[in-house]
Amino acid sequence: MTVFILVSGVFTGPHVWDASAAALTGAGAEVHAVALTGLGGPGPGGGTDVDLETHIADVVAVIDAVGRADGREIVLVGHDYGVHPVLGAADRRAGSIARIICLDSGLPQDGVPALAAVPDQGVREQVLRAAGEGAREADAALPPPARDAWRLWGSTADVPDAALDRLTALASPQPLGTLLQPLELTGAAATVAMAGVLCTGNGASIAMVQARLDFGEPSLQALADPRVTFLELDTGHWPMLSDPAALAATLLRAAAGEGRRLTPRGATPAQPFLLDVPGTPRERHDNIDLYLPPGARGPLPAVVLVHGGPVPREARPTPRDWPALTGYARYAAAEGVVGVTLDHRLHSVADYGTAAGDVADAVGRVRADPRVDGDRIALWFFSGSGPLTADWMRRTPPWLRCLAAHYPVMAPLPNWGRLDSRFHPAEAVAHAGSLPLVLVRAGLETTAVAATVEEFMTAARTCGAAVEVVDVPNGHHDFETVDRTDESREAVQRAMRTVLRHLTA
Incomplete structure (x- = not known):
C-alpha cells in the first residue's frame, strides 16, 4: 500500500487536501494530511517559538506514527512552502521514505530559507520589515492574503469561487520563523526517489526545467538523476482546489515512478540552426x-x-x-x-x-x-x-x-x-x-x-x-x-x- 503524507503551503491547513485525499483513498491509498503547528494544527498562529524546525517535527511525527510496516511505502508530498518541511523531514527519516513529490514548488537548498522561494518581491520585503520590527514578539506572523491577493502566491486559475472563498476564510497567519529560518539538510535524503509535479498554468513546465538544467544552473543538476521524474498538470498553482481528481491521479502516477526524466546537461549536442545559412564570421x-x-x-x-x-x-x-x-x-x-x-x-x-x-x-x-x-x-x-x-x-x-x-x-x-x-x-x-x-x-x-x-x-x-x-x-x-x-x-x-x-x- 502507498501511504501519502500531504503537506500544504503557506497560510493553509489540511482542509485544502480534502477532495484529493478522498480520491486517493478511493484508489486504495492511505492518506494523512499534516496539520502544521499554527496552520490548522496545535499551537498559536504566530510566535517566535514556531519556526521551520517546528513544522519539520510535525511531519516527522506523522512519519513515525505511520511507520513502514507490512510493505507500506511512504510518499511525502509538499506543495508550495510545504516542500521545505517535507525535505527537512525526509532528511531526518530518509530510510522510511519511498519517494518525495514536490508539487508546483522549487527544490529548496541547504542553508536557504523558504522566504527565498516566495515569488513576489513586495511580499519578501514585507516579511523582512515585519521581522525587523517584531520578530521577538509573541504574534510575529505574516497575515494571510485577502481573497484577491492569493495570485501573488501563485495562479488561482480554475479555482472555483466557492473554493477560493473557503481558502480565504480558513487561512491562518504564517509564522515568520517558518519563512526566515534556513533549511538544514545533511544530504541523507539525496538517496530518496523524487518526482516533480509542475502546474503549467502557474508558469512552470518540464521544458523550462530542462532549459535551466541545460544552462548549467548548479542547484538543478541533481534533477537529471534517473530516480527523478516530472509530470505536468494543466492548471494553476492550487490543483487540489482546481482539479482535485486530476491531482490525485497524477500523484498516483508520480508515486509509481512514472513521468519524464530530464536529460543531463551536455548529453545532447546543441542543435544547429534549422536553416542552412552562410557561416558569416x-x-x-x-x-x-x-x-x-x-x-x-x-x-x-x-x-x-x-x-x-x-x-x-x-x-x-x-x-x-x-x-x-x-x-x-x-x-x-x-x-x-x-x-x-x-x-x-x-x-x-x-x-x-x-x-x-x-x-x-x-x-x-x-x-x-x-x-x-x-x-x-x-x-x-x-x-x-x-x-x-x-x-x-x-x-x-x-x-x-x-x-x-x-x-x-x-x-x-x-x-x-x-x-x-x-x-x-x-x-x-x-x-x-x-x-x-x-x-x-x-x-x-x-x-x-x-x-x-x-x-x-x-x-x-x-x-x-x-x-x-x-x-x-x-x-x-x-x-x-x-x-x-x-x-x-x-x-x-x-x-x-x-x-x-x-x-x-
Missing part, C-alpha cells in the same frame, strides 16, 4: 557581436536580436553564442543587413530594469557604428525578454522601424509575483502608434505563456496597433530547437521576411 565588441554581410558597403540596416531568460549568471555558452540566435544573425546578414546578438543581465525576474539598460546601451552602440544605418533598426525580442518590449512601444523612436516578439512572455507569469508596471507590454501597446509589430506565436505554447500573449493581443486589437502575426500551429516554445520541421523552417523564413520588409521599406 562575427565581430565581437564587449557584450555585442556583429554579423556583417560579406563585402558590405555603406551603412546598412541592422536587426538586433535580444535573448530571453532569466538566464543564470553561470550559463555557458552565453546567449549570444546560442545556435538559434547566431543562426538568425547570420540569416539576417545573408539577406543584406547587419545581424546583432548581445548578452544582457536578465538573471532573475528582479533584473528587468538592469536588462533594459543593457539593451538600450547596446542599441546605442550599434547605431553609432559607421557601418550601420542608425535610422533603420529592428529590435527582435525572444521568449522571456518580451516584457522589455514595453519600453520601446512607449517611446517609439523614429529610427525603430520594426519591433518583433518571438514566442514571447508578454506579461509576468503567475509564479513571478508582481513586476514593475514599466514592463507590461499590454499597457504599453496603446502608445506604439504606427510602429510595425511582428508577433511569432507558437500554437503549442504553455498555458501560462499563451495567456500573456492573448492579453497583449486583446490590448493591441483594442487600440488598433499594427500587429502582424506569424503563427506556428504545431510549434512549441523554442520551436526552432524542439520542432525541426518544415513548418518551423517556413515560420522562420516568414518572420525574417516580415521584419526585413519593414526594416528596409
Whole structure:
C-alpha cells in the first residue's frame, strides 16, 4: 500500500487536501494530511517559538506514527512552502521514505530559507520589515492574503469561487520563523526517489526545467538523476482546489515512478540552426557581436536580436553564442543587413530594469557604428525578454522601424509575483502608434505563456496597433530547437521576411 503524507503551503491547513485525499483513498491509498503547528494544527498562529524546525517535527511525527510496516511505502508530498518541511523531514527519516513529490514548488537548498522561494518581491520585503520590527514578539506572523491577493502566491486559475472563498476564510497567519529560518539538510535524503509535479498554468513546465538544467544552473543538476521524474498538470498553482481528481491521479502516477526524466546537461549536442545559412564570421565588441554581410558597403540596416531568460549568471555558452540566435544573425546578414546578438543581465525576474539598460546601451552602440544605418533598426525580442518590449512601444523612436516578439512572455507569469508596471507590454501597446509589430506565436505554447500573449493581443486589437502575426500551429516554445520541421523552417523564413520588409521599406 502507498501511504501519502500531504503537506500544504503557506497560510493553509489540511482542509485544502480534502477532495484529493478522498480520491486517493478511493484508489486504495492511505492518506494523512499534516496539520502544521499554527496552520490548522496545535499551537498559536504566530510566535517566535514556531519556526521551520517546528513544522519539520510535525511531519516527522506523522512519519513515525505511520511507520513502514507490512510493505507500506511512504510518499511525502509538499506543495508550495510545504516542500521545505517535507525535505527537512525526509532528511531526518530518509530510510522510511519511498519517494518525495514536490508539487508546483522549487527544490529548496541547504542553508536557504523558504522566504527565498516566495515569488513576489513586495511580499519578501514585507516579511523582512515585519521581522525587523517584531520578530521577538509573541504574534510575529505574516497575515494571510485577502481573497484577491492569493495570485501573488501563485495562479488561482480554475479555482472555483466557492473554493477560493473557503481558502480565504480558513487561512491562518504564517509564522515568520517558518519563512526566515534556513533549511538544514545533511544530504541523507539525496538517496530518496523524487518526482516533480509542475502546474503549467502557474508558469512552470518540464521544458523550462530542462532549459535551466541545460544552462548549467548548479542547484538543478541533481534533477537529471534517473530516480527523478516530472509530470505536468494543466492548471494553476492550487490543483487540489482546481482539479482535485486530476491531482490525485497524477500523484498516483508520480508515486509509481512514472513521468519524464530530464536529460543531463551536455548529453545532447546543441542543435544547429534549422536553416542552412552562410557561416558569416562575427565581430565581437564587449557584450555585442556583429554579423556583417560579406563585402558590405555603406551603412546598412541592422536587426538586433535580444535573448530571453532569466538566464543564470553561470550559463555557458552565453546567449549570444546560442545556435538559434547566431543562426538568425547570420540569416539576417545573408539577406543584406547587419545581424546583432548581445548578452544582457536578465538573471532573475528582479533584473528587468538592469536588462533594459543593457539593451538600450547596446542599441546605442550599434547605431553609432559607421557601418550601420542608425535610422533603420529592428529590435527582435525572444521568449522571456518580451516584457522589455514595453519600453520601446512607449517611446517609439523614429529610427525603430520594426519591433518583433518571438514566442514571447508578454506579461509576468503567475509564479513571478508582481513586476514593475514599466514592463507590461499590454499597457504599453496603446502608445506604439504606427510602429510595425511582428508577433511569432507558437500554437503549442504553455498555458501560462499563451495567456500573456492573448492579453497583449486583446490590448493591441483594442487600440488598433499594427500587429502582424506569424503563427506556428504545431510549434512549441523554442520551436526552432524542439520542432525541426518544415513548418518551423517556413515560420522562420516568414518572420525574417516580415521584419526585413519593414526594416528596409
